[in-house]
Structure formats: C-alpha cells, structure tokens
Amino acid sequence: MPADRSALVRDLRCFNRFYTGLIGLLDETLTHSGFTLTEARVLFELGGRTGRITATPGRKAGFLARAFQIDFGPAASDIAGELQLDPAYVTRILRKFSAVGLTEMRTDPGALRGRMLSLTIRGQAALAALQSAADRDLTRLTVDLGDEEAAELSDILARARHLLGGAPASERRG
Amino acid sequence: MPADRSALVRDLRCFNRFYTGLIGLLDETLTHSGFTLTEARVLFELGGRTGRITATPGRKAGFLARAFQIDFGPAASDIAGELQLDPAYVTRILRKFSAVGLTEMRTDPGALRGRMLSLTIRGQAALAALQSAADRDLTRLTVDLGDEEAAELSDILARARHLLGGAPASERRG
C-alpha cells in the first residue's frame, strides 16, 4: 500500500502554480523577440544541436554519417520528435526561418544527402540574442541571492529534477 | 558588482526545460477532460473563491457586500484580473459554463446585485473531477519516492519557491 502523499501533492500543486506563473513571465520576454515560443524552442534546438558528434543510431542517418558516427545537424524530423511538434508545423517554421535567412540546408550533393539543417551566421546571432535575453531575465530573477543561496538553489533544482524523475542522478547539468 | 551567476542561470535554464516538459505532461490530462487549460484555470478560480469573506475594497462591491465585508464569489472581472485574461474571453468561457450548467449567477434582486458567480452542484462536481485527475497525476509522478524523499521534495520545492521570490519566507505552504 502506497504511502500517503497528499501533503506532497498539495505542495507540488502549489509549486506548479507558482512556477507556471514564472514561466509565463519568462516567456513574455521571449515572445517580445518576434518569435513564437515554439519558434524560439526550435531555434534553440537548432542551435544546441549543430555539429555534435552524437549520431543517434536508428535515425535517418546516411551511410557517411553512420560510418563516422557524426551528426551533421538535426533533420526536421529530429526537431519534431524532440519537441513533440507536428511535422507540418515544423516545416512551416523552418521555412520561415529559411526565408529570413536564419537557417540553411546542406544540399551539397557530393558530401552528404540534403535535409540537414544548420544555422546561418544570422541564425546564430538571433539565437545568441535570444539566449542573452533569457539570461538577463534569469539573472535578474536571482540577483538578490547571496552566493550561498545561489549555490543552494542550483543544488535544489538539480535535486528536485532528479526526484521528479527528470534525470538519472549522474546526468550532467546544462 | 553582482556576483557571477552564470552557473545558476545555466542550471535554472536546465530546470526550466525539464519543468516545462513536466507541465506539458500534466496539462495533457487536464486537456483531455474536455476543458481548455484556461477554462480549467477559470474553473479552479471559480471554485477556490466562492463564498470567501474577503471583500477587496476598491472592487465592484455593492453596498451590501461592502457593508458586511463579504465576498459573494468573484465577478467576471476578478477572474480576468487574477488570471490575466481578456475580459471578452472570460465572458465567453463563463457563458459556456453557464450553458452547460456549471455556474450560475446570483441575480436575486432582493438580496444582492447580480453578476456574482458561483458554481452549481454540477460545477463543483466537475471541479472535483478535475482536481482528482490532477492529484492522480501528481501522485503517480511521485509514487516511487520513499517517505523521506517525499518530505525532502516538499521542503525543496518550498525553499526553491522562496528563493525565487515566490513567497515571503513566512508564507504557509498549500
């Protein structure tokens, strides 16, 4: 018989309410950047993934990429999968990005198959701007904290994430 | 000169990503209830507020309510204000609720001015159902935790909320 978790549930719900509001606040600045929340997320994903060396087996990797275990940037489907988005929607977003010159597709026929996405310089700049805006918000949110409190908060968050099943204890933060 | 918070910001962002996903998961069940997220929130607000004795001065309280310091349930504008919603949208939601018999307006001319909202029995039932669904989710989320871990999580969350400026240290949890 499972233990009584009603107190925890209550606290969780309370935290939820609080954090939802917080996220809303944070998102606000993001939205003011001219990107949709989803677009922003796609941009992040695009940026965070370009040029990794972590080819995921089973995915749509060509012989070259597979042979060398290299990921030449995410395919649209990767993003859709990761972010739980409708492929159709992703297509449109990517199209929009491409239209304003934020992304480009590797179509070099000699080197690889097409369809791998990467940020252009402009795209990287946009991402950086977005990131720094987000950073500014988060910094302001925690500016009143002392060093110890800051450290405590970091620990707490990691711990909470872990307890909530978000990360196997060992996973790197970031 | 403010201390370097980059590590904290990174961790915060990481937690953010995680928790956004979590909320999304939780919201899912809520959405499957036939209510919009916003509708659900309105319902919660409606339920949490009915029959308080905390008339807010400056609000649209009639002479009776003001005289007796009684709040006969929120007005539409209260909800709109609290939840940061467009009045027009609130109107529609309330209308919908009213149409399916979840809410009623006190229009007893003898007793009070109209326009005060309250849940019908059915409304209360719907709210209860919603709440228990949410509870179930949260419970399942934490079912693997031992008693100590559960207690720890409660503490952690409260502490995090406090550190993030969510609650003046003394505020009770719940």
Added chain:
DNA sequence: AATAAATAGTTGACTTGGTCAAGTTTTGCG
C-alpha cells in the same frame, strides 16, 4: 432623484498558433 462618469460586461470580426489528412518526395535496400 437626475445625470454624469466610470467600470463591467458583451458582441462580432479577426488573427494566429497549431492540427489533420492527403499527397509528394527522399531514402534504404533487395
């Protein structure tokens, strides 16, 4: 009590983020 000023509520028209279903293209492989 009459009326002006303010606030609350309502309406319709509209925008837009996002979904669905039905194609078309690419890719992987025998």
Added chain:
DNA sequence: CGCAAAACTTGACCAAGTCAACTATTTATT
C-alpha cells in the same frame, strides 16, 4: 532499378485568444 518506408510538404481547417466598438450597470455628484 524499383519498391517500401520514412520524411517532408501542402492546403484546408480549427479553436484559442485578441481587438475595438458598443451596451449596460454602478458609483459619484449635485
């Protein structure tokens, strides 16, 4: 090659949310 599967695209569509203009209700003023 040629076929099956997966990825991508398209257009039609939907519903949540916004805007602006209007009506009704309350409160204040005299």
